[in-house]
Amino acid sequence: MGNWSFFFPEGASTTSGSVDALYLFLIAISVFFGALIAVLLAVFAVKFRRRSDDERPAEIHGSLPLELAWTLFPAGIVLIIFLWSAEVFFTLHRVPKDAMQIHVVGKRWMWKIQHMTGQREISELHVPVGVPVKLTLTSEDVIHSFFVPAFRIKKDAVPGRYNTIWFEATKPGKYHLFCAEYCGTKHSGMIGWVYVMEPAKFQAWLQGGASGGSLASAGERLFNDLACVTCHRADTGARGPALDGLFGKAVKLANGNTVTADEGYLRESIVQPSAKIVAGYQPIMPTFQGLVTEEQIVQLIAYIQTLGGAAGAGATAPAATAAAGATRR
Amino acid sequence: MSAVASHAPSQDAPPRGLAHHFRDLDQQQSAATLGMWLFIAQEVMFFGGLFLAYTIYRSEYNDVFTIASHHLNVQMGAINTAVLICSSLTMAIAVHAAALGHRQQIVLFLILTILLGGVFLGVKVVEYKEKFDHHLVPGPHFSGHELKLEGDRERHAQIYYSLYFAMTGLHALHMIIGVPIILWIAWRAWRGEFSAAYNAPVELVGLYWHFVDIIWIFLFPLLYLIS
């Protein structure tokens, strides 16, 4: 990428090329129209410059054909740009089904990252090359934004909700990670690195660091410690709905609406349980806001994902995913 | 300095109440009316922000909003609605009287409007005090105890009451500002400043008061009658 690196950051994801292509197309259009306007201005200003104070220029009101032309032609161009950019956006938005799940919690002023296998990282993210990775983002305090220029992706980490973004890295290396939403004093210090590794090296790294077991096992411990199991049981007469096989399924609420039990729903059910009451149950679940951290919520959700054979994303062993990833191109 | 130029038919003095930069009273009154409508339009946008927040949170937390709404005093709200509608009636009569140049009627009905407005505000004071006593005023002393709500439901109730106080408080503020203005117009009417030819100020204060009434007509069902 020689001398282009003055203008372009390195492109290290499957989508960075298409974002750059769109960018180059827009540059071409801008150069064309910019030059057109500049040249016309220069030519007209010189050619028709005032030579005598008594000049009487021609009377020209306008021209309907010209107006139509320079309305419809730009309209056509922006339509093309819109459709192209929407297509790129849609690709960036549609998470591949078996993406590796990683949870990110922004907190002033660091990124707390949890792998499903239990590894935790602070402001560093290790990922294997060639494997789609899905990041679930939230924040413990104010709004942050997870930005990796090399992958051409960015998504806000908003407190109170989950946002998701995905990427598939294509080149091993070390890439900037920035916080891109102003968050106070050390906003410019909330930076780090994304390490993209060859699959074998990534395996070795994974083996090396898991302290408390996988996220799901930590979640199971919490589930018992916090006594969730006293209400959320499979037997009839349980005070709360059973959670086996819940993840990803449709849930009928007391008000008649139906929602999907995704990560956002589970998180809300833990911190604001009264917001969505399941049909047939009473609003008696206490709120756990303040009693569990965002990371602990992530662990609980990881555990719930494994219940009753629900095929939660990322619940499969990372080894299988990484190996499969190496052959997927 | 040079005299004010105008195209008015030969008159020695400009008509009473005509400002120097207008051609005639018609233009002046027409401008004033458009100005008041624009002011009302921006007031609608101002309240609109709160109505938006209300809509979003009511759909999010419908349960709690219903419980909290039941706790409001519907009788007082209904009385206030009737009082305000009557005050719009007295205001309309005052405006009509102004158009006919009936000085005493203008003053009488403007005063009646003020009195009815005062009743409304008095009832609101009683209502607010009740909320204060039950710890339902948002802030450090808020408690969901009276509503039998706790935890996150208590927080949702606080959002309801924040909107309740913000919306009714803003509305009441508009009435508090309106009353002295009506008083001022009533005083000018008593001094005989208005006639069939010149009565725009009465008409405009009428527009303002009707607007304040209409806001309440939306607030009452939205806040008091959630079921």
Added chain:
Amino acid sequence: MSERNNYLTNGYGVRSWLLTVDHKRIAILYLVSITLMFFIGAAFAACLRLELATPQGDVFQPETYNKIFTMHGVFMVFFFLIPSIPAVLGNFLIPIMIGAKDLAFPKLNLLSWYLYIFGAAFTLYAMVSGGLDTGWTFYTPYSTAYSNTAVISTGLGIFIAGFSSILTGLNFIVTIHKMRAPGLTWFRLPLFVWAHYATSIIQVLGTPVIAVTVLMVAVERMLHLGFFDPALGGDPILFQHMFWFYSHPAVYIMILPAMGVISELVTAMTRKRVFGYEFIAASSLTIAVVGFLVWGHHMFVSGQSTYAGFVFSALSYLVAIPSAIKVFNWVATLYKGSVSWDAPMLYTIGFIGLFTIGGLTGLFCAALGLDLHIHDTYFIVAHFHYIMVGGSIMAYLGGMHFWWPKITGRMYPEWWARVSAAVIFIGFNLTFFPQFILGYLGMPRRYHAYPDEFQVLNVLSSAGASILGIGYLIPMFYFAWSMRYGPKAAPNPWKAKGLEWGIASPPPTENFESQPIVTEEAYAYAEPASKPAGGGGHGTPVPA
């Protein structure tokens, strides 16, 4: 040129100025105030660029830097850009351009100025009592629950200044509807008036929304409420929707009057009717309306739904088209015109070029797939500075030069004006073009310190900023100088069309000695001057 009594000499003393209801004097009051606000905002910008010349945060503490960029934004947006052209040039010219003696509500006009001063005072107080560090965008929950700075006092200052803006807009709409001279139909109005009409609609309908939003932020902060705080059941994204619902149309408040100025300059400086008058007028209204529908393009990465993203992106492309139409029409006006190279024309040409670049880069920002990368980077900063500074400020300066002889009765020194226009153009591009590149490379906004590899471009930008600063200072000197030593100006030094050029420079307090009656189209340069009753048709020069 007799020393006739004019609006400047009609009464001396502080009271005659502070209690004036003459729209021209109020315009001067605004001119002094916003110029002060501009230099405060510019001083903050100078500090910013000084810090950013080196990768480390070695000039200011991080907290101080955060306050500096916040106050730069607050002063420039709310206290300079939004009032500038409407409150100075609009106030001065609109009544004259439509043949009226004053605005519809002169006392309300004076109230607008006092509200502006009151709001500015609150904000200045906030600045000296520690400043604000939330960014001019006040995002929650940082502003409501985490920041330890002057959120409430700055918010109050903005709230009060907002009502100044609303009342000015209200005044303009009523004036334009109800006080046009006989014969002045809508489609004979100068495009400057059309532009301000469109702007005023936005001011009246949009500003109340940010007023109530700022109020909600202040109350939430004081009482620990939960409108926007997720810990209390609120939604931070609701704040963003409410904030941007105003703040996007606000950028059209900042550019539409500038476009109105350019329309006037391009015709007067070429002595040729504007090409496509109706299309330019219609574009102004279209931008005002469609501009209310695109606010979500500031929130593509916030987590709003994909569907919403598509809608906002499509509408954002739609709103670009009327601006393009204007640019083409202005360029076409130069064709076969009599193009002057005086300073107002240089500013006009500079505007058209820089606004085109700014507008084209808007296409980048509206592109969903691309915005994921460039959002909250220096690309965005460069984009809006091209429009606000390369666009609005150049138009404002062009307008000030063009109407200076009318406002003050004196001519500015032309050679110095051309030099400073060139210095501004060069300094501006050097400051902001590198920022496009920085943004795509990934440098985020609002960064106090940055990785070393971004330094070269930052140094270029800071160097440009010093040149730009010099460019802005030079006119301060020669404008002041001209008020005492500049040659006295004739009523119509540019030989331009327009009711303002038919009266004395400076104008008398009541503007016209008798009611002008309009009998010709706007910008009727090619037609022989008509002789309307009452002495003052479109642009007939009054004998000195």
